[in-house]
Amino acid sequence: MGKKILAKSSEYGEETLIQHTQKALNVLKSLKEAYPEVLEICGDEKFYEYLFAAIFLHDFGKAAEGFQKMLKEAKPWGYRHEIISAGFISCLPYSEDVKKDIALAIITHHKDLYELQEGYSTLTPPGKDNYIKRLKELEKNISYLQFMLDKVPEWSKEFLGYEISLNQIKSIEEIEDAFCWAAKEYLNDYEDKKITNEKRKLFLRGFLTACDHLSSASQEEVVKAVSNMKEIFKFPVYRDTQLKAMSTKGSAVLIAPTGYGKTEASLLWSDNNQNEVKGKRIFYLLPYTASINAMYNRFKDTFGDDRVALLHGKAVYFLYKEFTKSGEDYFSAVTKAKTKYNLSQKIFKPYKVLTPFQILKHFFGVGGFEQHIGEMTGGLFILDEVHSYDPHTTALILESLKYLKEEYKVEVLIMSATLPKFLKELFMKELNIGCLIEPSKEELKKIARHKVSVIEGDVFSNIGKIIKDTKENKNVLVVCNTVGHAQKVYSELKEYTDKSALLHSRFILKDREKIEQNLDNVQLLVGTQAIEVSLDIDFDALYTEPAPIDALIQRFGRVNRKGYKGVSPVYIFSQGSEVDKNVYKNQQVVSKTLELLREWDILSEDLIQNLVDEVYKEGYVGKDYEEFIRAKESFRNVIKQLYPFIETKHLKEEFYELFDNREVVPYVFKEEYLEKVKNKEYFEATGYIVGISQRRYIALKKQNLIEDQDYNIGFAYCEYDKDLGLLIDKPYSNIFADDFQY
Template identity: 85%
Template structure:
């Protein structure tokens, strides 16, 4: 075999090429076991054989002397090992089409084709000369590679369960110029819009990347799902709805009241829809960061840390804080949190709790989309609180799930406590769902937790009634539609109890985290829509500004959550603020909600569903319908431009335009933020960031209250209070003065 050839070298030690290749093949075997569906989806019974040789050859180019010298001495090599590695397709006994797919997967397992073409194309004389020069660096180590090729019969028997052989390489002259052989034709076809978007290319590229990344992270296999979900949820008896879910094969819609055991039902459904190897990935989608964090902790406690991953825009910060303990060194904590986050992004853990945007982004060509779409193959998607999304996002979710169902054998469970008939029928039609799971009507008629009252006036004209309940030691929840309103209400009430909190979207991350941790201890909570979804809180009485019926039902669900308190009062103010029309643009829905609720006293769960159906009987209308159709067409156009091995920067830009959010740092934290950045304590710096809408950002900038100092975020010159959050209506008087 000759001298030792390295694949990796770091402060943690060295790994030889043969060790790394074998470790990557261990991951390959676990992927093969977990994803048997891929063979049928690709319509190619030899797919896993092709993937085996792709993984086997992917790092052969690292045997070049210049690459070895770079690993040992740290001097840049100035070339890409992937281009050299792909040349070993000349060993393969396959058709040209198959060899081209394998070559493309190997060439792009670190960078996309256009990026490589710019600096490493062999289609020009200088590029060809440079390629030949680098290729000759293999000559001194060719015996090592010959030894590896001789391992193929043994390793194929171990990892494929049957033996294959590759043609032995006698000299470097036999090695193919894979860039010329495969890339030229593929890019020409792409630019001429004649490219064939077959799935074999996507899976070869995506699964090779997974094998390489996981083996580099010292992982030998992907984690399988829970072997027996019923053992986790050891109920004395199951609700009828849960029994239906745990015996439903294929996609379904589940509608049940808050606190009725939907989460357990959905996970039992996922267990019944697993494949034999328990390899299917389960994606639990929720709309808000707070609810995702709560669900992540809940599943982690039930299933174990090694099986549950967290993904949202602030996930790395959340994991960093999870590891942070008093007195620990910042960089030690980062070194614990980052590997956990990195594994969360890979095909590794079987349960992922995330936002729909973490799924959507890969259909807009965000880096690594081949691996992540591959991961979704055969996936089980639980879409919770599905009523919470606007028409545009709902359309994107529907089209994404439809694409995954039709092309990648995914199955879907749509869940909600309050799903209007029009949305239910829309999901059933678009996603070809025939199964509806819900408690029987008679059972729902017997469940009543709330007595609803519409009270004249707004929150301020009824402040005395709220104070009276606080003084009587009731746990009081007050929900407003805007942050400004919630801040003013909190100021009116805060002196009447020591256990109080305000919760909304305009707190810096540090304070938001502190407040959420305190919620189970507060007597008074004033909040906005931030309290509506999945926070595990339970109050005695609710006072709320008017909102659409589904939003109100979610607010009601934070009171008498389990129904142990008999019947609890919920009060809705007949008047809101002039800003409400910007929050709920369809004010007809809000008016209809108030009109219907004013006719009832006790709210049974059966009645609630009837009210939801009545309010939304016309479905999406006017601008809502236009937005819905526009988003559907947009997604179809996006997917039609998605091709393996090529990152489309225009699609990526289109994805990031979906977000109406800008991150800023309040001026009082400017010095601390800058110091943290200078010390490279980036996660500590992130704790000072607060999000505001794009419209609010533009308005503040016009007032001269936003300053760009060359950091990733700008600074906002408005007052900030740790208990009230960012005070938009209180600009700092000495802006930009020294």
């Protein structure tokens, strides 16, 4: 066999090529068990055999002397081992098209074809000469690779389940120039749009990457879902919707009131739609970060930390803070948070709590899309509070699920407390869903938690009513439609109780965390739409600015949540603020909502669906409809441009354009932020960040209230108050805009 050949070397020790390959093949064995559906979906019953070959060969190029020297002496090599590794497809006893697919998977298991072509193409004389020079570095270690090739029958029996053999090589002259042979043709076919059998290609690259990454992270198998969900949710009596969900096969729509056990019902549904080995991945999608964090903690407590993953834009920061709470020092917490998040991004944990954008981004070619689309195969998607999205995002979600359902055999559960009839019918038609799960009318009639009153005027003309309830020690929730209004209302009310809080999107992360963690001790909470979805809070009375019926129902759900308080009052002001039209652009929907609610007193749950349907009986109209159709057609075009082994820059740019958000640091924290960055305490620095809309950012920039020329982030020259958040309309009083130059 010759001398020891390393695959990896770090402060934690060395790992030989044989050890790393065996670990990666262990992951293959686990994936093969978890994803039996892949054979049918990619249309090739020998797929896992091809994947075995790809994994077995993927790091052979690391036997080059220059690579070994890099590991042992930390000296740069200046070449890509994948280019050399792929040449060992000359050992494969398969057809040319299969060998090319395997070669491309090996070549691209770290970088995409276009990036490799720029620096490592063998199609030019200099590139060819460099390749031959690097290939010769294998000569001294060829006996090690020959020894490994002789192990194929034994290893295939162990990891694949049956025996295969690969051809032996006698010298490096037998090694193929795989980049020239496979990549050139593929790139030409890509340009001419002639690529075929994309699914086998996608799964080969995606699952090879997954096996390599997991084994490098010292994980040798994917975690399975819980064996019996009914043992976990062992209720004395199941609600009707839960019974229906746990016996439903295939996709469904579930509509039930807030606090009615929809989450448990959805998980019971997922259990009934698992494969035999519980290998299907469950994706639980929610619209807001706060609700995702809360659901992640709930799942973690229910299923155990090893089974639940968290994915959203600030997930690493959230995990970091969790570790600091348990006493970890900064660098230990950062290391553990990054490790945990990296595993969350891989095909590893079965339950993922995330935003739809974490799914959508892979269709725009972001972040190794082959692995992630491969992970979704046969997956079970639970979309909670699906009514919350604007027409554009709804269209993207709908089209992505339609594609996954048709092409990758996923199943979908659409959930909401307030799903308009037109949306319900749209999802059921487009996703070919025939099952509707909802409580019976008789059961809903029994549930009456709220007494509804539309009161004339705005929040300020009725501030006395709120003060009176507060003085009577009621737990009061006040919801405004804009951050600015919420700040003004809270300033008026906070003096009437020492247990008050304000919650909205313009707090720095550190302050928002503290507020959310202390909600159980709050008597008066003033908030915005941030409180609408999935926060586990329960108040005695609600005062809210006017909003569409579905938004109001969500707000109602934060009062008398379980129905144990009899009937609790919810008050809707007849007037909001002048800028509400920027939040709810279709003001006719808001007017129709108020008109209908004026007709009712006690709002039993059986009335709610009728009210929602009446308000939205026209469906998407005008600009909303145009935006919905435009987004659907645009997304279909995006999917057509998605090809394995290639990451398309303009698609990534399109994805990031979806977000109307800019991150800034209030000027008062500038020095603290920069000090944290200087000390490389980047996660602590993140705690000073607040998000504002792109429109706000541009407006502040025009007023010379954003400093961003010399920094990777903008500093906002606006007042900041720890109780009120960023005061966007108040320039920082201790500095003049002329004090810095652009």
